Amino acid sequence: MQQEERSGKFQTIVAVLIALVAVSAAVVAWRSAMVSSAASDAHEEGIINTVKWEAAATEDVRYLYQEADYANMYVSLMERADLLNEQATRFLGEGKADEALEAQAQALVYQTLASNLAGFSPMTTDSRYRGEDGTFNLEARLADLRAENQDLVDLDPAASFNEADKRLAESRVLTAMIVFLTGTLLFYTLAEIIESRLKYVFVAVGSMTFLGTLAAVTIAEAYFLLF
Amino acid sequence: MEQLEKPVEEKPRGRFRFLVTVLIILVTMLGAFVAYLQTDASIKEDKAIQRSQELSIRTMGEILRSGMDTSHDLRISTDYTVYMMESVMQQMVAQQLRAEGQDELAVRFENQAAVWEALANYLRPFSVLLSDPRYATGDEFAPDAAQYLADSSAAAMAMLAEQNEAAAQADLWGNKADLYVSVLTVLAISLFLYGLSLALSTWIRYLFALVGTIVAGACALWTLVILIG
Numbered sequence A: 001m002q003q004e005e006r007s008g009k010f011q012t013i014v015a016v017l018i019a020l021v022a023v024s025a026a027v028v029a030w031r032s033a034m035v036s037s038a039a040s041d042a043h044e045e046g047i048i049n050t051v052k053w054e055a056a057a058t059e060d061v062r063y064l065y066q067e068a069d070y071a072n073m074y075v076s077l078m079e080r081a082d083l084l085n086e087q088a089t090r091f092l093g094e095g096k097a098d099e100a101l102e103a104q105a106q107a108l109v110y111q112t113l114a115s116n117l118a119g120f121s122p123m124t125t126d127s128r129y130r131g132e133d134g135t136f137n138l139e140a141r142l143a144d145l146r147a148e149n150q151d152l153v154d155l156d157p158a159a160s161f162n163e164a165d166k167r168l169a170e171s172r173v174l175t176a177m178i179v180f181l182t183g184t185l186l187f188y189t190l191a192e193i194i195e196s197r198l199k200y201v202f203v204a205v206g207s208m209t210f211l212g213t214l215a216a217v218t219i220a221e222a223y224f225l226l227f
Numbered sequence B: 001m002e003q004l005e006k007p008v009e010e011k012p013r014g015r016f017r018f019l020v021t022v023l024i025i026l027v028t029m030l031g032a033f034v035a036y037l038q039t040d041a042s043i044k045e046d047k048a049i050q051r052s053q054e055l056s057i058r059t060m061g062e063i064l065r066s067g068m069d070t071s072h073d074l075r076i077s078t079d080y081t082v083y084m085m086e087s088v089m090q091q092m093v094a095q096q097l098r099a100e101g102q103d104e105l106a107v108r109f110e111n112q113a114a115v116w117e118a119l120a121n122y123l124r125p126f127s128v129l130l131s132d133p134r135y136a137t138g139d140e141f142a143p144d145a146a147q148y149l150a151d152s153s154a155a156a157m158a159m160l161a162e163q164n165e166a167a168a169q170a171d172l173w174g175n176k177a178d179l180y181v182s183v184l185t186v187l188a189i190s191l192f193l194y195g196l197s198l199a200l201s202t203w204i205r206y207l208f209a210l211v212g213t214i215v216a217g218a219c220a221l222w223t224l225v226i227l228i229g
Helices: A002-093 A097-120 A138-148 A157-193 A198-226 B010-099 B103-126 B145-152 B154-199 B204-228
Strands: none
Touching: A002 A097, A002 A138, A002 A157, A002 A198, A002 B010, A002 B103, A097 B103, A157 A198, A157 B010, B010 B103, B010 B145, B010 B154, B010 B204, B145 B154, B154 B204
16 A cells, blocks of 8 residues: 555656656747747848848949049040140140140140049049059049948848857757657656656656756757857 | 456556557657757758858849949940040041141141050050950950950859859758658657557557557658658
8 A cells, every 4th residue: 555655656756757848848949949030030130131231332333433434534534635735745846836726725625524523533533542553443442432331331241140050050959959858758658657666767867868958958058148 | 356357458458558658759759859850951951041042142242243343344445445446547547648648637637546546555554354464365456355254253153153052952951851841740640540559449459559650660761761861
């Protein structure tokens, strides 16, 4: 009678332990789902930031070449004016006053056109944007254009993708822990249905697995929270 | 009466229940393991999709930007060609005028030709297509445009190849994840058969347990095939 009573108590304790494992598995599954959802959010944010970054980068390049077109037109007109002025000087030296005057007039037209274009891009006037050979330093101008949009410079899609990867890794670890909790259920169930003393061994092994899994879940969560 | 309450059949039935209970737990463990594999495959699919989406957006941006680079270079090259053609035409007219004895007019055209040529040469360093030795072949009107276009689109093409690879990976892991879901569905049938075998008391319970075990075994084998494949 006493043995039956003891057995009944044992079965009740094991049943409670089984219920605890089931609840723990449900909590871990819930947490895994939450983490997985956070990973999806981070991924979505990464994609949105990538679109923004690419759009901004492309717009900067488009604007750069718009400026470069004006700047090229400017240098082309200025060069034409210089060449005509050189010709005018030569004509004057040769005593061809009419030709010199015509060349100077043409040069003036081109100079005026060029000076009207100068305001369209700082590349026409700022020496920082000109190389030693007179060509434009487009990289320097692009860097300055990008720096003007600090919000877009600060966009970091890689950070969002790293966060998504981290969350997915966390979700994977938590799902793996559910397998161990199911293993715990096996040991507890065996303890529940076995009559021999072996049931105590199963309870012990099951409890170690259970506690070990809970510790692993806690460590994993702390790790993913801190790093 | 007490002896009748402990029938001889009880022990085999008790053993059967014990066996089926253990099998149920083992199948549950297999189910949990397959669920883990399914989650793992889904995670790998998600990561590959993420990479594929990111690369497709970046490829689009790269193609647009390299297109702008190319347009810019080609515009300067076109200007260069037009200026050189203008110079050549003016020189030809000047030669014609000299042949006709109109030297004064010919000089004016020669001067104009010199301006256009100088202007064209001034523009050369502004275009990669005309100044870079990789593309400036020596024939000033026919730079190596094919090589230039291949080089300017190389980064986008490399990204495209990477994006295709990521998309293929996403397909692969997506298919695996779907197959694991199928395994889990069939495993549920196995659990149902085990449960039914526990509820029945006739010989048919053995048949249910047997079929349940065969189904579970097939699922384990199927999982292995998916895992290896």
